[in-house]
Amino acid sequence: MEKEFNSEEVIQEFEALTKDAKRIHIETLKQILKENSEAEYLKNLNVDATTDLETYTSRVPLVTHKDLEPYIQKIADGAPYPVLTRKPITNFSLSSGTAQGKRKFVPYNEKVTEFTMQVLQTSFAFRNRVFPIAKNGKALNFLYSSKQFTTKGGVIAATASTNVCRSPEFKKTMKALQTPACSPDEVVFGPDYHQSLYCHLLCGLIFHEEIQVISSSFAHSIVHSFRTFEQVWEELCNDLRTGVLSPRITVPSIRTAMANILKPNPELADKIHKKCSGLIDWHGLIPEIFPNTKYIYGIMTGSMEPYLVKLRHYARDIPLQSGDYGSSEGWIGVNVNPLSPPETTSFAILPNVGYYEFIPVSEIVDPDNSEVDSTQNEPKTVGLTDVKIGEEYEVVITNYAGFYRYRLGDLVRITGFYNSTPMFQFICRRNLMPTINIDKNTEKDLQLSVETAAKLLTNEKLELIDFTSVGGFIEISHIDLVSEPGHYVIFWEVSGEASDELLKECCNCLDTSFVDAGYVTSRKCFAIGPLELRVLSRGTFQKMLDYSVQQGSVLNQYKTPRCVGAANQSVFQILCNNVVKSYLSTAYG
Numbered sequence: 001m002e003k004e005f006n007s008e009e010v011i012q013e014f015e016a017l018t019k020d021a022k023r024i025h026i027e028t029l030k031q032i033l034k035e036n037s038e039a040e041y042l043k044n045l046n047v048d049a050t051t052d053l054e055t056y057t058s059r060v061p062l063v064t065h066k067d068l069e070p071y072i073q074k075i076a077d078g079a080p081y082p083v084l085t086r087k088p089i090t091n092f093s094l095s096s097g098t099a100q101g102k103r104k105f106v107p108y109n110e111k112v113t114e115f116t117m118q119v120l121q122t123s124f125a126f127r128n129r130v131f132p133i134a135k136n137g138k139a140l141n142f143l144y145s146s147k148q149f150t151t152k153g154g155v156i157a158a159t160a161s162t163n164v165c166r167s168p169e170f171k172k173t174m175k176a177l178q179t180p181a182c183s184p185d186e187v188v189f190g191p192d193y194h195q196s197l198y199c200h201l202l203c204g205l206i207f208h209e210e211i212q213v214i215s216s217s218f219a220h221s222i223v224h225s226f227r228t229f230e231q232v233w234e235e236l237c238n239d240l241r242t243g244v245l246s247p248r249i250t251v252p253s254i255r256t257a258m259a260n261i262l263k264p265n266p267e268l269a270d271k272i273h274k275k276c277s278g279l280i281d282w283h284g285l286i287p288e289i290f291p292n293t294k295y296i297y298g299i300m301t302g303s304m305e306p307y308l309v310k311l312r313h314y315a316r317d318i319p320l321q322s323g324d325y326g327s328s329e330g331w332i333g334v335n336v337n338p339l340s341p342p343e344t345t346s347f348a349i350l351p352n353v354g355y356y357e358f359i360p361v362s363e364i365v366d367p368d369n370s371e372v373d374s375t376q377n378e379p380k381t382v383g384l385t386d387v388k389i390g391e392e393y394e395v396v397i398t399n400y401a402g403f404y405r406y407r408l409g410d411l412v413r414i415t416g417f418y419n420s421t422p423m424f425q426f427i428c429r430r431n432l433m434p435t436i437n438i439d440k441n442t443e444k445d446l447q448l449s450v451e452t453a454a455k456l457l458t459n460e461k462l463e464l465i466d467f468t469s470v471g472g473f474i475e476i477s478h479i480d481l482v483s484e485p486g487h488y489v490i491f492w493e494v495s496g497e498a499s500d501e502l503l504k505e506c507c508n509c510l511d512t513s514f515v516d517a518g519y520v521t522s523r524k525c526f527a528i529g530p531l532e533l534r535v536l537s538r539g540t541f542q543k544m545l546d547y548s549v550q551q552g553s554v555l556n557q558y559k560t561p562r563c564v565g566a567a568n569q570s571v572f573q574i575l576c577n578n579v580v581k582s583y584l585s586t587a588y589g
């Protein structure tokens with residue numbers, strides 16, 4: 001018989017790990033090197049199981065994905081010897097690649113699955129103390145599977161979340177955590193996310209009283225799901241009434257699976273219809289329709305924060321639980337404080353999952369800038385237990401999946417310690433905003449500026465659907481954005497028709513809300529030109545999402561790129577083709 005999940009046991013294990021973080025962390029590195037010392041990468045660097053910590057950091061360079069691409073290519077081509085890990089890599093995770101428009105192949109193995117389960121169980125154990133889940137509950141989990149393909153050498157590639165949810169351990173864990181999904185597998189693994197989303201919603205309605213958790217990997221997908229609900233609720237009610245699935249569902253396996261669940265239920269259809277009709281602007285949709293929901297769960301930090309306004313609108317007083325912090329490359333931190341709101345969520349590092357180092361922000365040289373030889377002047381890293389509270393760092397990981405001193409590209413701020421393991425907040429991706437002059441704005445600064453300006457939209461009862469930006473100096477094919485001096489270009493999609501006066505005001509507000517001294521000085525002396533706000537037609541961000549999914553991404557792992565880089569031409573074209581109005585700031589005269 002399966003052992004029952006015991007939250008207190010899991011918390012005790014976490015306590016033990018974090019009390020002894022330093023020793024366990026060093027042991028973890030030793031274990032990683034022992035397991036993989038036959039790998040070509042480590043052999044080339046003269047590193048093996050006997051290498052001590054100091055020698056390891058002096059011999060192994062800090063790398064980015066670009067540096068590892070030749071090795072990853074060898075794995076993809078089926079190299080018959082250990083390249084990055086001793087055991088052959090049979091799967092790749094495809095990272096979202098939202099920033100550069102280029103998807104990264106990331107080695108995935110059973111250790112990643114194992115640690116994913118550890119992370120999920122640990123944060124669940126802490127949540128469950130505060131918001132216990134009753135037995136026999138269900139989760140409305142907006143989960144999707146990406147397309148899989150096989151490389152020349154036979155390695156299967158799919159998104160990280162697809163790799164995880166295809167593993168038998170995932171289902172077992174979800175069941176043990178009393179949050180099995182209400183949708184059948186055929187819906188999760190369906191080939192068309194529009195159809196899967198519709199059926200997730202329908203399953204949610206059928207089991208609406210049993211739903212205790214509403215979740216997805218990222219908050220964007222939860223908001224997207226309920227925005228879709230607003231469009232299709234009458235059709236869903238019709239399906240409930242007649243017991244006949246809408247003809248929009250054409251995938252035979254989904255139709256068959258749904259036929260086992262969907263039965264004519266006019267009372268339920270009437271109940272849902274009445275509740276939906278009674279809602280004003282869909283405020284409180286979630287508690288009205290899913291009255292037993294204990295919390296809403298998904299990553300809500302970083303680039304997901306802008307969706308919180310809408311999520312809270314749907315959720316009313318249901319607690320929002322921000323998910324853990326990880327990437328296709330591996331797990332970094334667990335949210336062990338379920339009472340903290342998403343805006344202040346900190347993550348604790350599990351010292352047995354990988355070996356972590358931290359580059360102080362002051363030491364960071366952009367490793368992707370070809371004009372700077374970062375290997376000549378490698379930044380010094382700080383160890384796990386030596387980080388300082390209040391300081392910001394870039395995360396570097398060494399893990400069991402073949403990454404050795406890998407720069408993740410994310411910036412974090414240390415907020416404290418849980419026993420002896422650091423707690424940190426996610427700040428942003430490094431260098432997503434291009435620099436025009438001496439400005440140093442980050443993705444976070446863009447987010448704050450947009451947040452301030454978007455508040456003005458409420459004057460006309462409008463909301464910001466989503467936003468992105470490009471640096472005004474970027475020249476892409478025939479589209480000339482090169483003007484002297486360069487300037488910021490921000491793209492907005494708004495929920496309705498805003499007046500010119502309001503949008504002009506928003507544009508000026510965006511410009512003045514960037515408070516970085518380099519930006520303000522450059523604007524004042526016109527070394528940076530007036531900020532430009534370009535308003536997009538309705539549905540443009542949906543087109544960007546569709547494009548990304550076509551390219552192999554998956555809805556629940558999707559992140560709107562906050563700055564579209566020069567390499568991301570297709571997305572840039574989508575933006576440019578859908579601009580309906582544009583405004584230049586007059587804030588600095």
Ligand code: AMP
Pocket residue numbers: 094095096097160299300301302303323324325326327328329408410426428429557
């Ligand atoms: P991907 O590998 O495509 O899933 O993207 C991973 C990236 O998502 C990370 O490097 C972070 O930038 C972002 N991310 C993951 N988890 C979180 C989190 N809890 N808070 C903020 N950003 C996150």
